[in-house]
Every structure is written in structure tokens, then in C-alpha cells.
Amino acid sequence: MKLGTTILVLVGLTFGVVRAEAQHQKLMTDPLFVIFYDPDKVHFEPLPDPVIKNCPDLQGRYKMPWIYGHLATSEAEYFIVSGFMTFHSGNSGRSYTAPDANGVGVELRGQRCIVADTDYLLLGTAAAGENPFAKLSETVVEGISKDAINRHVRAFGGRSNFLERIRGLDPTALEPSLRHQLEIFRSKSAGREDVSN
Numbered sequence: 001m002k003l004g005t006t007i008l009v010l011v012g013l014t015f016g017v018v019r020a021e022a023q024h025q026k027l028m029t030d031p032l033f034v035i036f037y038d039p040d041k042v043h044f045e046p047l048p049d050p051v052i053k054n055c056p057d058l059q060g061r062y063k064m065p066w067i068y069g070h071l072a073t074s075e076a077e078y079f080i081v082s083g084f085m086t087f088h089s090g091n092s093g094r095s096y097t098a099p100d101a102n103g104v105g106v107e108l109r110g111q112r113c114i115v116a117d118t119d120y121l122l123l124g125t126a127a128a129g130e131n132p133f134a135k136l137s138e139t140v141v142e143g144i145s146k147d148a149i150n151r152h153v154r155a156f157g158g159r160s161n162f163l164e165r166i167r168g169l170d171p172t173a174l175e176p177s178l179r180h181q182l183e184i185f186r187s188k189s190a191g192r193e194d195v196s197n
Contacts, residue, residue: 031082031103031118032068032148032178035165037156044068044155047081055106055113061085063097069148071140078136078144079106080118122175138177145181159189 028039044066052058058065062083069080082103088095105121107114124141149162156162163186171179 027099028066028084029082029099029101030068030152031080031101032174033152033166033169034101035152035156037165039064039066042155042157044151047079047083051079051106051108054108054111055115057113057115058104058106061104062100068103068151069144070151071143071147073140076107076109078108078121078140080104080121080144080148081106082118119175122177124177141177142181145175145177146184148178149181149185153185163189 026038026040027036028042029036047058047062047065047067052065058081062081062085065081065083067079068082069078071078080103082100084097085100086095086097103118104115105118107121121136122141122145124136124138153159153162156165166182171182174182
């Protein structure tokens with residue numbers, strides 16, 4: 001009887017740990033504004049499979065990748081992507097799932113795919129070291145930033161909900177293009193009726 005009771009307790013404890021980890025994994029971190037949210041309630045557009053297939057660096061990176069910013073031009077298509085990643089603990093050998101808090105920037109140009117830091121995509125110019133997106137025009141960078149804000153407004157259910165989520169945000173922590181588009185958005189939103197688009 002003692003062995004049976006011990007097994008039941010161990011199973012119960014294991015189930016409790018798995019359940020606690022699953023609840024902890026439910027929160028996602030937005031890579032641009034560092035907003036924590038439940039992806040079951042807040043919906044960003046999933047990254048299409050053809051983009052993943054064209055980008056070897058994205059294959060297997062995320063359990064579920066979402067788009068936080070996007071722009072298509074006649075020459076290329078750009079994405080800001082993030083999602084849940086699987087990490088492996090070196091000592092215990094256990095794996096766990098957590099949000100990629102930084103996300104990645106993606107450029108698709110024909111069959112060529114570049115995946116790098118989100119900040120590089122939003123800067124459009126080299127910061128420190130080599131920037132794979134160094135040739136982006138200000139129009140492209142501003143377009144991606146504007147789209148990112150519009151996606152956040154839709155995902156969080158409207159202007160006022162989005163603005164409430166970023167109320168304590170220090171704008172100087174944002175990349176200049178995102179900060180500029182946020183200033184434009186805030187000035188246009190002042191005194192406006194809330195809509196989800």
C-alpha cells in the first residue's frame with residue numbers, strides 16, 4: 001500500500017508541476033512594446049507556412065510564430081516575428097517553453113531570406129557591427145513601424161486598450177522609427193472615438 005500511495009503522490013505532484021508550467025507558458029511577451037498577454041485572448045496573425053519554408057533560420061525556431069509588423073514592397077517583404085520557443089536545460093535535460101522576448105526581423109527578397117535582430121530591422125542602419133538590413137530606406141522602416149502599431153491596436157481590441165497597455169512605457173526605450181510612429185498615433189488618437197482598426 002505504501003508504494004501505491006507514493007506513486008499516486010508522485011503522479012499528483014508531477015501533474016501539478018506540468019499544469020503550473022502550462023499556465024506559466026500561456027503568457028506571451030510582445031517583442032516591440034514588452035506587453036505581456038495571453039495569446040488565447042489576444043490574437044496576432046500567424047506567420048504563413050511559405051515564409052517559414054523559405055527561411056531555414058525560422059524552421060523549428062518557434063512552436064507558433066506570430067507577425068508583429070509587416071511590410072511588402074516591390075523588391076522585398078519584411079516581417080517582425082516572435083513566438084514561443086523551446087529551450088533545453090543543460091543540467092537536467094528537461095525542456096521548457098518560453099516566449100522569445102526579442103523576436104526577429106525577417107527580409108524575404110526572392111528566394112533569399114535574412115533573419116536577424118528585430119532592432120536591426122527597425123533601425124534600418126548599422127548600430128554596432130554589421131547590420132544585414134543596413135540598406136533599408138526610411139520609408140520602409142517607418143512603414144514597418146506603422147504596421148506594427150496598427151497590428152497591436154487590432155490585437156488588443158482598439159486604440160484605448162492598446163494605449164492603456166503601454167501607458168507606463170518609456171518611449172525612449174523604443175527604436176526611433178517606432179517611437180515616431182507611436183507619437184503620430186497618439187496625436188491622432190487624442191480625443192478620437194475608439195475603434196478596433
